Amino acid sequence: MMRRLPNLTALRAFEAAARHESLTRAAEELNVAHPALSRQIRELEGWLGCALFNRHNRGLSLTDAGRAYRDAASQAFDLIDAATALLRPDAPAVGEQRLTLSVEPSFAQRWLVPRLGAFRALHPGVTVIVDATREAANFRRGGADLGIRYGSGPWPGLEARKLADVENFPVCAPGLTPLPGDPAGLLEMDLLLEETDLPWRAWFAAAGITLNRPLHGTRFFDASHAMDVAVAGQGVALGDTILSRDDLAASRLIRPFPQVAIYQSYNLVAPPAHFRRPAVKAFTEWALAAMAAFLAG
Amino acid sequence: MMRRLPNLTALRAFEAAARHESLTRAAEELNVAHPALSRQIRELEGWLGCALFNRHNRGLSLTDAGRAYRDAASQAFDLIDAATALLRPDAPAVGEQRLTLSVEPSFAQRWLVPRLGAFRALHPGVTVIVDATREAANFRRGGADLGIRYGSGPWPGLEARKLADVENFPVCAPGLTPLPGDPAGLLEMDLLLEETDLPWRAWFAAAGITLNRPLHGTRFFDASHAMDVAVAGQGVALGDTILSRDDLAASRLIRPFPQVAIYQSYNLVAPPAHFRRPAVKAFTEWALAAMAAFLAG
DNA sequence: AGTCGCTGTAACGGAAAGTTACATCAGAGA
DNA sequence: TCTCTGATGTAACTTTCCGTTACAGCGACT
Structure with missing residues (x-):
């Protein structure tokens, strides 16, 4: 039985494109x-040796030959799909895979990890690995699939999808004494800094205060720790809409100067190709929905 | 329409193997x-996640799952095959291809080229390029697909398929004067040598004559030329069953010592993988048949 | 007119498929 | 029983080809 079959990868590409009459949507389907x-x-x-599509500059349409060929290919x-389903009936939509996330420790601890259970319930085949080291993620093979980064970009070579806009502002315990009277008063108090004092300097700039000396205070490697210390009444930390939300709601923290804030966002970042990986796709979709629910609730 | 398809290259491999219940024969079919x-x-x-074959050390057999899967895949x-045949109904078995042969000039001129027309009639899609330079063939990409070599091998790294066994013996014009009386008498005559005198030395060795001096004579870069000169009565050349056959049959040449010959063969040689190329396969098959017909006729 | 959305092209990089060489194993046959 | 044959499995290497990014081009819709 000598068959003359076309390249089957190409045939699959054609079939998807023909079904959608669109390269873009077919590419989406095939990842x-x-x-x-x-x-x-x-x-x-x-x-x-014959055309399957007529190309219009916006979209494709099938030729007669293409239509016939698509019918056969689809069938x-x-x-194959049906026979395959019989042999592996229980394969989840996103199969056995690892998903390595590179996340800042504070965001991981305060937002992501508490919600990961929901994701894993949705996609039991995906093993999530949270890499919360502070080193810049390496997205090459063997490195992270997806990063969650704070800031406003751009991240060259990476595609970013905004997860949430946040405000960045000082937070302290309601019983902190003395409570700062105005932004300038903060300069006299214990500031809880992160690894760099840049976020605080940016906030002071937004408050109209020019700093001509380095900021004093305690440095933490993890913004989340700084906020824990603020909750304990040991100073003023820089919080944000997301990280501080629970503490603000429970009145463990207050926001002494609600009118002054800087604006940043949390972003899902990765090389464009990574967003086509099924596991990354599933996570991205879930994270956006979970964040929307969180912000709304 | 979200499908879960296996790797289609693998599926094609499986289908062929299942049809033959043999890896070897499937590999043959798929080249x-x-x-x-x-x-x-x-x-x-x-x-x-399930076995398709039971492996026996000699051959395969399908599992139940394998049988079901093969049925679907074959269908x-x-x-696809049928739909493809409709779109390119006239595609020859061996498509538009080049076939580069590296052949010794003498064999090319006296045997191959006169018969190439028959091959091209059989496989019109194949463009044959005869490379009769004397440089050793280079079988890398861009080089020869197949070589025809005289000798007895081995050719390391190459697979050889014997095209014909031949005898190697002196030939001269029937009217040559004086005709050599015995093998030793040849030493006194004009010998028509090829690029090296090794073939003649081998023949003298087979005749029981030890040479303690280099052979004298005229050297040709092409054994075929040496034989042309022999036909013209200008000396004794070393011929063989194939190259000299027509001249012997037409009595343009005679074989003065029919009892002494050395034995060699013509071989089709190439890296093993080349023999799986459709054009090479077709040529090999044709050449073996053509040679068998030639030797028989 | 300008922007947007979609397809085409080109050059590059990396994963996947094939290659050779060799091991292994069982059965056939001397 | 021992070798020989004919098949498949394994491993390391090479090459092909497939996918990626970046960018151009072209209509259609504002």
Whole structure:
């Protein structure tokens, strides 16, 4: 039985593109970038010696040959799909995979980790690894799949999807004495700094205060620790809408100068290709929804 | 439409192996080496999570799951094959390809080229390029697909398929004067040498004559030229069963010492993988048949 | 007109498939 | 029983090809 079959990867690309009559949507379905499909299909047409699509500058349409070929291909793939489903009926939508997240420790501890259970329930096949070391994530093979970064970018070479806009502002325990009277008064108090004092300096700038000396205070490697210390009444930390939310709601912290804040955002960042990985796709979708729920609730 | 399809290359490997219940024969059909299939199938089984074959040390047999899967896959590929045949109905068995042959000039001129027309008629899609330079063939990409070599090997790293056994013996024009009386008499005559005198030395050794001096004579870069000169009555050349056959049959040449000959063979040689290329396969098959017909006729 | 959305092209990098060489094993046959 | 044959499995290397990014081009819709 001598068969003359086309390149089957190309055929699959064609079938998806034909079904959607769109390279972009087919690429989405197959989790690849569209030029991959563009070339596969061009080579398939070359091999067959006839055009399968009419190209319009916005979208594709099938030729008669293409329609016939798609029908056969779809049927064939349906057969394979069905037979495959019989042999591995219980395969989850996102299969056995690892998902390595590179997250700042504070965000990991205060927002992400408490909610990871929900994600894992949704996608039991995915093993989540939270890398909360402070080293910049390495997104190469063997490194992180996805990062969550605070700031406003840009992150060169990486695609960023905004997870949440946040305000950044001072927080302290309600019983802190003395309570700072105005932003300038903070300069006289114990400030709880992170690894750098840049966030605080940015906030002072927003408050209209020019600093001509380094800031004093205690430094923490983890913004979350700084806030714990603030809750304990040991000083003023820089919190944000997300990290401080529970403490503010429970009145363990207050926001002494609600009118002054700087604006940043949390972002999901990774090389563009990573966002096409099923596990990353699933996580991104879940995280955006979970964050929306969190902000709304 | 979200499908869960296996690796289609692996599926094709599996389907062929299942149809033949043999890796070896499937590899033959698909023009690949068997370990490629072995691994593809193993990975397919791993992905599916169930065995498709029972391995016996001599041959394979399908499991129940394998049988069901093969049925679906065969049907699917039949569909694709049929649809493909409709779009390119006239594709020759061996498509538009080049076939570069590295051949010794004498064999090319006296045997191969006169018969190439028959091959090209059989496989019109194949463009044959005869490289009759005397440089050793380079079988890397861009070099020769297949070589025809005289000798007895081995050719390290190359696979050899014997095209014909030949005898190697002196030939001269029937009217040559004086005709050599015995092998030793040749030493007094004009010998027509090839690039080296090694073949003649080998023949003298077979005749029981030890040479303690270099051979004298005219050297040709092409054994075929030496034989042309022999036909013209200008000396004795070393011929062989194939190269000299027509001249012997037409009595343009005679074989003065029919009892003494050395034995060599013409071989098709190439890296093993080349023999799986459709054009090489087709040529090999044709050449063996053509040679058998030549030797018989 | 300008922007947006989609497809095409090119060059590069890396994963996946194939290759060779060798090991292994069982059965056939002397 | 021992070798020989014919099959598959394993391992390391190489090459192909597939996908990626970055960018261009072209209509259609504001």
